[in-house]
Amino acid sequence: xxxxxxxxxxxxxxxxxxxxxxxxxxxxxxxxxxxxxxxxxxxxxxxxxxxxxxxxxxxxxxxxxxxxxxxxxxxxxxxxxxxxxxxxxxxxxxxxxxxxxxxxxxxxxxxxxxxxxxxxxxxxxxxxxxxxxxxxxxxxxxxxxxxxxxxxxxxxxxxxxxxxxxxxxxxxxxxxxxxxxxxxxxxxxxxxxxxxxxxxxxxxxxxxxxxxxxxxxxxxxxxxxxxxxxxxxxxxxxxxxxxxxxxxxxxxxxxxxxxxxxxxxxxxxxxxxxxxxxxxxxxxxxxxxxxxxxxxxxxxxxxxxxxxxxxxxxxxxxxxxxxxxxxxxxxxxxxxxxxxxxxxxxxxxxxxxxxxxxxxxxxxxx
Numbered sequence: 001x002x003x004x005x006x007x008x009x010x011x012x013x014x015x016x017x018x019x020x021x022x023x024x025x026x027x028x029x030x031x032x033x034x035x036x037x038x039x040x041x042x043x044x045x046x047x048x049x050x051x052x053x054x055x056x057x058x059x060x061x062x063x064x065x066x067x068x069x070x071x072x073x074x075x076x077x078x079x080x081x082x083x084x085x086x087x088x089x090x091x092x093x094x095x096x097x098x099x100x101x102x103x104x105x106x107x108x109x110x111x112x113x114x115x116x117x118x119x120x121x122x123x124x125x126x127x128x129x130x131x132x133x134x135x136x137x138x139x140x141x142x143x144x145x146x147x148x149x150x151x152x153x154x155x156x157x158x159x160x161x162x163x164x165x166x167x168x169x170x171x172x173x174x175x176x177x178x179x180x181x182x183x184x185x186x187x188x189x190x191x192x193x194x195x196x197x198x199x200x201x202x203x204x205x206x207x208x209x210x211x212x213x214x215x216x217x218x219x220x221x222x223x224x225x226x227x228x229x230x231x232x233x234x235x236x237x238x239x240x241x242x243x244x245x246x247x248x249x250x251x252x253x254x255x256x257x258x259x260x261x262x263x264x265x266x267x268x269x270x271x272x273x274x275x276x277x278x279x280x281x282x283x284x285x286x287x288x289x290x291x292x293x294x295x296x297x298x299x300x301x302x303x304x305x306x307x308x309x310x311x312x313x314x315x316x317x318x319x320x321x322x323x324x325x326x327x328x329x330x331x332x333x334x335x336x337x338x339x340x341x342x343x344x345x346x347x348x349x350x351x352x353x354x355x356x357x358x359x360x361x362x363x364x365x366x
Contacts, residue, residue, distance in 0.1 A: 028072045035065040046186065051307040053176075056183030106144050112330070113137035119327040132334040133327075143170060161360045168356035176348065180337055184304035188321050195318065197230040198292040201283045203276060203306060204239020204249035205299065212256045215299060216249070218322040220256050223297040226320060227266065230295070235262070236286060238270040238279040276302075280310050299324050301332045305340050312343070 042058040074091070082088060117133030124130050147167075202223040205216045212220065220237075227235050237257070239249025250269040258264055268286055273279045280296075287294070298306050300321030307319045324332075341348060 024072070024076045028069065028076050031065065031069040031072050035062070035069045038062050038065050049311075050183075050187055051304075051311045053179050053183050055186050056179040056181070059182055059186065060179065106140065110137045110141045110144070113140070116327040116330045120331045123325075124328065129335060130331060132338075133331040136334055160363065164360045164363050165356045168359045169352050172348075172352045172355060177337055180304070180340060181333070184301070184333075184336075187304050187307055187319055188300055190318070190320065193226055193229040193320070195230060195295060196293055197226070197233040197295045198289050199236055199283075199287055200226050200230065200233050200295045200297060201236045201238055201279070201317075202253065203279045203296065203298040203302070204237070204253065204273070206242060207239075207245050207247075207249050207252045209244075209246045210252055212252050215324055215328075216253065217256065218324060219297055219299060220253055221260065222320060222322040224257060224260055224262055226295055226297065227262070233295070234266050234268055236268045236270055236283045238273055238283045240270075240272045240274045240278075242274055276306055277309050277313070280306070280313060280315055284313075284315055294318075295320055297322065299332070301329050301336055305336050305343075308340065308343065 038058060038061045042055070042062050045052065045055050045058055113133045114137035117131070117135075117137060120130050120133055200223050202219050205213075205219065207213065207216065223235055227233055235257070237250040237253040239253060241248040248269070248271040250271050254264075254267055254269050257267060270279070270283045270286055273282045276298075294315065294317035296303070296306055296310060296317050296319045298319070298321065300323060303319035303321045307317065310317050
């Protein structure tokens with residue numbers, strides 16, 4: 001009788017163990033399927049239309065789903081992992097590094113943007129647009145240090161509502177900015193420079209009198225390099241005459257390109273534009289070929305917004321970026337993000353306020 005009970009107990013335990021094991025396997029399989037689907041969507045976006053925030057969003061989703069799949073896999077084979085001291089040690093070290101990075105990252109951002117903001121002012125002058133890095137670092141520091149103290153407001157319902165609402169808005173902006181930066185980086189990645197292009201459009205950025213400054217020179221030289229790699233392409237120098245400029249930008253760009261050995265027969269000048277949107281539209285009017293393959297060349301931080309503007313105006317193209325100084329890039333990246341928000345600010349305000357309101361109401365009800 002006793003042996004019979006023991007046997008039944010063991011059978012029940014084995015049955016429960018097998019059931020748990022099957023559930024773990026099923027969860028791992030579902031997680032892997034979700035990861036595969038998201039990865040396929042991301043690959044499809046990058047292949048057919050990467051000029052969107054969805055490219056960065058689905059890369060983040062791909063990495064998150066991959067992490068979940070790996071964690072479930074580790075849990076499923078936890079018995080085997082626990083018997084291997086080297087693997088356990090490696091996983092513990094990886095976990096510690098991840099936690100330290102997560103804790104230190106906001107502080108690193110504050111220091112990085114503040115220091116580079118000071119350098120930007122030192123070398124580029126005290127202009128409102130050159131203060132963006134410092135302003136961003138101060139606001140981030142305030143949110144990380146001062147804002148948690150204000151959480152004392154949560155002692156009453158109105159304070160809680162206000163705190164959660166503002167925190168949700170800040171979280172949305174940071175998520176949007178992160179997605180923007182990732183999408184911008186993805187659109188700078190190219191396997192090859194020979195794209196069999198028909199036209200290469202170099203966007204102007206301002207000249208000093210008749211002189212081409214370093215920022216614009218880097219764009220022109222990037223365009224000339226691509227011109228060599230795309231033998232049938234024509235180079236469009238795009239830029240009109242702005243305040244303080246003695247000649248149209250495109251004319252100065254043309255002369256600079258000729259001085260670098262470019263073939264004048266392969267260069268077209270667009271002399272009317274005074275904005276990025278006009279650069280694209282007026283350059284498109286100079287293109288005569290049907291279904292042209294177009295490359296846009298501008299400074300790296302500016303490529304993604306230029307591509308979005310091109311997409312909004314029905315211009316199919318890819319973008320290549322010219323390098324510039326790091327301190328200038330950080331400040332300009334914030335400016336570009338603000339410029340991007342101006343293109344669709346109503347939509348983002350609606351989403352941000354809607355999501356923040358829902359979260360606030362849920363927290364109050366809960």
